[in-house]
Amino acid sequence: MAHRWTNDLTHDDVTPKSAYLNRRQVMAGMAGLGLAALAPKARAAADLTPTDFDVITQYNNFYEFGTGKDDPAKHAHRLTTKPWSIKIDGMVDRPGDYALEDILSQMTIEERIYRFRCVEAWSMVVPWNGFELKDLLDLAGVQSSAKYVAFETLYRPKEMIGQNSPFLDWPYVEGLRLDEANHPLTLMATGIYGKDMPKQNGAPIRLVVPWKYGFKSIKSIVRITLTDKEPPTSWNKSIPGEYGFYSNVNPEVDHPRWSQASERPIGGGFFAKRIPTLMFNGYEQEVASLYEGMDLRKNY
Amino acid sequence: MGDVIVNRLNALVRKLPSWLFYLIGAAYPVWLLFAGFTGGLGVDPVKAMEHALGKVGLQVLIAVLLVTPLRRFTKLNLLSWRRALGVIAFFYILLHFLVWMVLDVQILSQVKADLIKRPYIIVGMISLVILLPLAVTSNNLSIRKLGSRWRKLHKMTYLAVALGGVHYIMQSKGFEYEPYIYLAVVIGLIALRKLPKKRAAPPVKRQAA
Numbered sequence: 463m464a465h466r467w468t469n470d471l472t473h474d475d476v477t478p479k480s481a482y483l484n485r486r487q488v489m490a491g492m493a494g495l496g497l498a499a500l501a502p503k504a505r506a507a508a509d510l511t512p513t514d515f516d517v518i519t520q521y522n523n524f525y526e527f528g529t530g531k532d533d534p535a536k537h538a539h540r541l542t543t544k545p546w547s548i549k550i551d552g553m554v555d556r557p558g559d560y561a562l563e564d565i566l567s568q569m570t571i572e573e574r575i576y577r578f579r580c581v582e583a584w585s586m587v588v589p590w591n592g593f594e595l596k597d598l599l600d601l602a603g604v605q606s607s608a609k610y611v612a613f614e615t616l617y618r619p620k621e622m623i624g625q626n627s628p629f630l631d632w633p634y635v636e637g638l639r640l641d642e643a644n645h646p647l648t649l650m651a652t653g654i655y656g657k658d659m660p661k662q663n664g665a666p667i668r669l670v671v672p673w674k675y676g677f678k679s680i681k682s683i684v685r686i687t688l689t690d691k692e693p694p695t696s697w698n699k700s701i702p703g704e705y706g707f708y709s710n711v712n713p714e715v716d717h718p719r720w721s722q723a724s725e726r727p728i729g730g731g732f733f734a735k736r737i738p739t740l741m742f743n744g745y746e747q748e749v750a751s752l753y754e755g756m757d758l759r760k761n762y
Numbered sequence: 763m764g765d766v767i768v769n770r771l772n773a774l775v776r777k778l779p780s781w782l783f784y785l786i787g788a789a790y791p792v793w794l795l796f797a798g799f800t801g802g803l804g805v806d807p808v809k810a811m812e813h814a815l816g817k818v819g820l821q822v823l824i825a826v827l828l829v830t831p832l833r834r835f836t837k838l839n840l841l842s843w844r845r846a847l848g849v850i851a852f853f854y855i856l857l858h859f860l861v862w863m864v865l866d867v868q869i870l871s872q873v874k875a876d877l878i879k880r881p882y883i884i885v886g887m888i889s890l891v892i893l894l895p896l897a898v899t900s901n902n903l904s905i906r907k908l909g910s911r912w913r914k915l916h917k918m919t920y921l922a923v924a925l926g927g928v929h930y931i932m933q934s935k936g937f938e939y940e941p942y943i944y945l946a947v948v949i950g951l952i953a954l955r956k957l958p959k960k961r962a963a964p965p966v967k968r969q970a971a
Contacts, residue, residue: 517805520804529936584806628937700936719880720880721875724872726806728805729805732798736868
């Protein structure tokens with residue numbers, strides 16, 4: 463089901479402020495209809511605009527193409543994304559290889575403007591296009607025994623030249639708890655700025671979990687497995703003391719090598735001011751209930 | 763034959779004045795700044811400049827340490843460049859620290875916390891602190907006044923460079939070869955220093971082979 467969540471960040475340049483204050487009032491009305499959890503946060507909308515397309519596509523980590531921030535833009539052109547299918551297996555009623563075009567024919571693509579916070583303490587605002595992961599999981603029919611969702615990136619060292627280096631244990635794998643995966647904010651993104659997903663950003667389809675550090679949002683997905691055990695995740699395997707399974711954005715829990723209390727928005731040049739990092743990256747209202755009673759310092 | 767080349771090179775080295783190094787050395791950060799403002803350093807010029815200054819600083823420091831073994835094993839004498847290289851390296855490392863503090867972390871309380879809490883930052887900072895008195899005493903007056911203590915003091919360069927190499931490894935994410943190569947080179951240079959000096963045979967004899 464599309465449109466379960468409404469953007470709280472906007473294209474400032476296309477949306478006059480007054481128009482969107484009106485919408486905010488509509489939202490306040492929706493809160494009374496039991497949609498409170500989906501209503502946008504009161505702050506931040508006015509002072510955040512999407513990062514430039516050129517910045518989003520020229521600066522990111524996609525270690526399958528090298529370790530430099532500009533390596534993905536330089537080397538991702540080698541990647542072939544057609545044909546593409548996702549193998550969905552494990553605890554599902556309808557396991558199999560799902561061709562991407564078959565999946566897309568059954569989905570409604572919508573725009574989601576999300577904050578993107580890298581664990582390295584830099585950030586962007588990205589206008590993604592995509593559909594909710596839950597809709598894809600529903601296609602396959604998740605069995606009641608499933609508790610976690612495991613994801614896998616394509617392994618093709620001939621095209622993904624970074625995979626020839628022992629930097630990480632390839633292929634890249636990630637995972638979510640099933641309730642996190644089913645959350646309406648959790649997106650399968652197929653594009654940005656209304657264009658097909660650029661190869662350097664995880665073409666043709668990637669995960670976006672906006673309240674978690676960027677590395678959780680696994681790119682170029684070829685396999686999704688439903689399981690009842692917490693699946694291994696690449697960075698946790700590589701440096702367990704620094705990267706946990708949850709990796710929720712949390713300004714109060716430092717990375718061992720740097721503070722997570724603030725972040726540098728990318729694209730502002732030499733004198734870009736740091737901004738405070740928000741709890742759950744600004745999606746506290748929407749997702750905090752998922753972690754009720756959990757020690758977030760222990761479950762980093 | 764080899765001697766002829768080395769002698770020619772040594773003559774050339776003597777002709778190149780050290781102010782040329784200071785000039786080129788000072789031009790590099792200016793160029794970085796210019797490139798940063800004009801898009802030449804990509805969309806995150808702060809990190810690009812910070813990393814470039816740190817890495818080039820380490821490279822120049824390694825070049826400083828290469829002077830002695832080059833003289834010892836090849837008779838190539840770059841001694842007249844060493845002071846300029848050392849001062850330039852210190853200048854880069856200092857700028858590296860300043861860019862980190864002012865443009866990257868920005869917030870003073872966070873800078874202080876990092877200087878106490880983060881091992882890789884502490885290691886880098888110790889290296890910079892060691893380099894400070896070395897830079898200050900890089901002049902003829904200090905050499906005269908300090909006498910033999912000057913040499914002892916300036917041997918601390920080895921420690922500072924080794925810590926710089928360790929700092930580079932500690933800040934990297936995942937496994938990369940590059941930082942380890944730097945540290946290996948530094949350790950190799952320290953090992954060369956420890957090599958017994960008795961094989962001071964005249965180069966003519968060794969040429970026979």
